[in-house]
Amino acid sequence: MTSNYAARIEALRDDALGIRRNVWRxxxxxxxxxMGGSCSAADLLAALYFNHLRLRPDEPDWPERDRFVLSKGHANAALGAALARAGFIEDGVLDQFYAYQSSFGMHPDIKMPGVEMSTGGLGHGLSVAIGMALGARMQTKDFRTVVMLGDGELQEGSNWEGAMAAAQFKLANLTAILDYNKIQQSGAVAEMQDLEPLADKWRAFGWAVREIDGHDMEAIVEALDALPFATDKPSLLIAHTIKGKGVSFAEGSFLWHNNLVTDDVYEKAMSELGDGA
Ligand SMILES: Cc1ncc(C[n+]2csc(CCOP(=O)(O)OP(=O)(O)O)c2C)c(N)n1
Incomplete structure (x- = not known):
């Protein structure tokens, strides 16, 4: 590992910590x-926003920008934290989460600079991202489209229609990232509606698939750098993650899919995450 590369990875780890701290804030x-699905996605969002996506925070509607859709919209706290860190919005907006008339709601809102699609009703992001990727092709533009999905979200049948369509259109400019934390709102995905054998299913649907540890920053960067995984297929990156990553009492528990954050809980979470970033 060259020192430049090592420094880049270390900086991205700091970005991810900053996102997690601001999620809890x-x-x-x-x-x-x-908090659960926001923190499982933090490393992926850090690598996307601070290494992969071509964006202009001072020109959010730049026509050539890459498009990112957070289809698992309930993780909006992490998206807002990334957008603030990248400079799309003021840091103070993070204190307006879920406040009356705030653009920073529980789910992404296109009123917020940098948000490409209002999401929240699960199962729609992939299809809209397919439209964006087709739009790039029709306009002969080379921007890329990335959509992040949840594993519970994949139980929505619309995803599988989208998976077929993207392969039919050979959308190599489209990447889906699955935040595969194995837990949905009220229990384990495998116990509700198992997705396995997941990589084989997507391959059978015509996608090029890779699997990584979604908290290993080097692995994330390498995978994103390797996109597209095939020249004539859409790419799926299956990122194995831990729900609530970074805070021991929230990790791997459906109880922390969505929960109250009292002063006490907040202090414990922040002390575990640690200072910095
Ligand atoms: C269509 C729809 N049904 C139900 C919900 C309520 N809901 C919000 S999050 C969630 C669980 C999603 O699980 P997963 O995709 O695994 O998210 P993650 O674990 O990454 O947070 C549900 C059912 C919703 N937002 N949209």
Whole structure:
């Protein structure tokens, strides 16, 4: 590992820590929210926003920008934290999470600079991202489209229609990232509606698939750098993650999919995450 590369990875780890700290800060301000799926996605969002996506925070509607859709919209606290860190919005907006008339709601709102799609009703992001990727092709533009999905979300049948369509259109400019934390709102995905054998299913649907540890920053960067995984297929990155990553009492528990954040809980979470970033 060259020192430049090592420094880049270390900086991205700091970005991810900053996102997690601001997730808890925002949720504490609101009194509650979705910490589980926000924190499982933090490393992926850090790598996307601070290494992969071509964006201009001072020109959010730049026509050539890459498009990112957070289809698992309930993780909006993490998206807002990334957008603030990237400079799309003021840091103070993070204290307006879920507040009356705030653009920083429980789910992404296109009123917020940098948000490409209002999401929240699960199962729609992939299809809209397919439209964006097709739009790039029709306009002969080379921007890329990335959509993040949840594993519980994949139980929505619309995802599988989208998976077929994207392969039919050979959308190599489209990437889906699955935040595979194995837990949905009220229990384990495998016990509700098992998705396995997941990689084989997507391959059978015509996608190029890779699997990584979604908290290993080097692995994330390598995978994103390797996109597209095939020249004539959409790419799926299956990122194995831990729900609530970073805070021991929230990790791997459906109880922390969405929960109250009292002063006490907040202090414990922040002390575990540690200072910095
Ligand atoms: C269509 C729809 N049904 C139900 C919900 C309520 N809901 C919000 S989050 C969630 C669980 C999603 O699980 P998963 O995709 O695994 O998210 P993650 O674990 O990454 O937070 C549900 C059912 C919703 N937002 N949209």
């Amino acid at each position: 925002a949720l504490h301000g609101a009194g509650s929210g979705h």
